Amino acid sequence: MKEYTPEEMEQIRYKLNGESPMERIKRKSKEEPFVPAGVALTCFALVAATVGIKTGNRAYANNMFRLRVAAQGFTVIAMVGGSLYYQHQQKK
Secondary structure (H helix, E strand, O other): OOOOOHHHHHHHHHHHHOOOHHHHHHHHHHHOOHHHHHHHHHHHHHHHHHHHHHHOOHHHHHHHHHHHHHHHHHHHHHHHHHHHHHHHHHHO
C-alpha cells in the first residue's frame, strides 16, 4: 500500500469533501454563528486576564478568569444547541 504525504492526503480530502478547510470554517460559522463569538470572547477574556496578572490587578484578572469560564460554557452550550437544532432540521 502506498504511503501518502500530508499534502497528498489534504488533496484527497478536498476532492472527497468538495470544500477547502477555509470554506468549511466559513460554512460552519454561518451555520452556528454563536460558536465563533464564544471562542472570540473566551480568547479576549484570557488575554485580558493575562494583562491583569502582568499589571498586578488581581481583582480584574479574577473577573476576567470568571468571564473566560462563562464564555467557555456559552460556547459549549452553543455547540450542543446548534447540533441538536440541525439534527432536528434534518429529521423534518
